[in-house]
């Protein structure tokens with residue numbers, strides 16, 4: 478089940494492995510080292526573990542079987558890469574099974590040869606890769622097979638020059654170790670192979686960090702791990718069954734007839750679930766995209782409303798954006814979060830939306846309003862709430878808009894709410910709205926200074942404003958002052974220090 482595209486999966490864009498000269502020095506050295514190590518290891522195996530002539534009679538058909546199995550690709554359940562909404566349809570080839578079978582039966586050299594065959598098919602079919610990629614892929618497979626070998630040899634399998642077919646000796650404690658060793662060898666094969674490829678990709682791509690390499694390995698290869706272990710287990714099972722099959726071939730044939738439908742059943746079941754899963758994931762991704770678009774549209778609509786209010790009330794241009802900025806800082810300072818924070822944000826943008834219904838003669842009047850005009854002006858809170866009610870915001874923004882002119886002592890409008898009866902968002906807005914109004918120029922008066930306004934807020938704590946809210950706001954303003962002072966004094970202090978040390 479060796480994935481024939483290993484070394485290509487992450488290089489599908491063709492940007493790596495094309496031209497050795499374009500690689501960074503370290504990547505060139507690495508790729509050449511792996512290729513040399515793989516070819517040398519294969520040569521050493523050929524000399525160290527020669528195959529008797531009569532074994533070639535089995536090895537050659539076995540290698541052809543490996544080649545054939547490498548063309549067979551089994552679709553696996555679609556998986557989703559990190560940070561991507563699309564679902565990948567993936568296949569893995571069956572080449573690992575005969576490779577492991579030959580490794581168990583004839584030892585390291587034949588196992589490596591089978592690996593070479595599967596790697597060659599994998600890198601040349603369906604699309605031919607570059608020569609350096611083919612060589613690297615072959616070498617990585619040889620090194621992976623040989624890395625898996627010691628575990629098998631220690632457990633008493635995969636011995637060079639062992640008899641073929643194996644003697645029927647199923648039993649004893651060693652069989653359990655051999656089974657574990659086979660699964661372990663499958664895991665080692667997988668890790669060594671994917672590690673060698675992931676390092677190559679990371680070194681050839683100049684921008685990626687080791688952290689990105691880890692993520693790439695996890696996204697592209699880790700999902701194949703169970704397939705590798707299952708492939709090695711299937712090979713071991715076939716290897717154990719082989720002598721029985723030869724001895725009792727009638728029964729083996731009967732058994733095969735009964736067993737054959739099982740893989741088909743598994744295959745079609747997997748395909749059905751994959752298709753369903755892929756459809757489901759696509760549907761979820763589609764929904765997510767739609768939700769994002771809707772959220773963007775929602776915010777844009779609200780901001781357009783805010784702009785419309787700004788445009789009508791020409792004496793308070795940009796007032797709304799500034800109030801929003803102050804209100805959000807203040808809400809965070811007061812540790813508001815989630816829906817309450819959202820209510821403050823949208824409340825700050827929309828709090829004066831009711832002014833749309835107030836005549837411009839009142840809104841833009843340079844002097845003081847008459848009592849009647851003031852009564853008319855007061856209605857903007859109720860009208861604003863009425864405009865927003867049908868929108869059904871998922872956070873309590875309507876209450877914030879309605880109550881932003883309430884006073885802490887109950888003397889405000891429109892409902893005369895008192896203390897904590899006033900929504901926290903409205904208490905925050907009351908402070909920031911007044912602060913911004915006083916610190917900006919109006920037709921009928923000059924802007925107040927920051928200190929004057931701070932004193933005003935302090936003076937009206939408990940009457941107009943919530944004392945906790947004012948304290949938090951004054952804290953923010955003082956921190957701002959300290960930061961500004963540090964910026965102004967910082968360079969001076971450094972100059973002073975420098976002159977002191979010189980002097």
Ligand SMILES: [Fe+2]
Nearest residue numbers: 828829881882
């Ligand atoms: Fe208002």
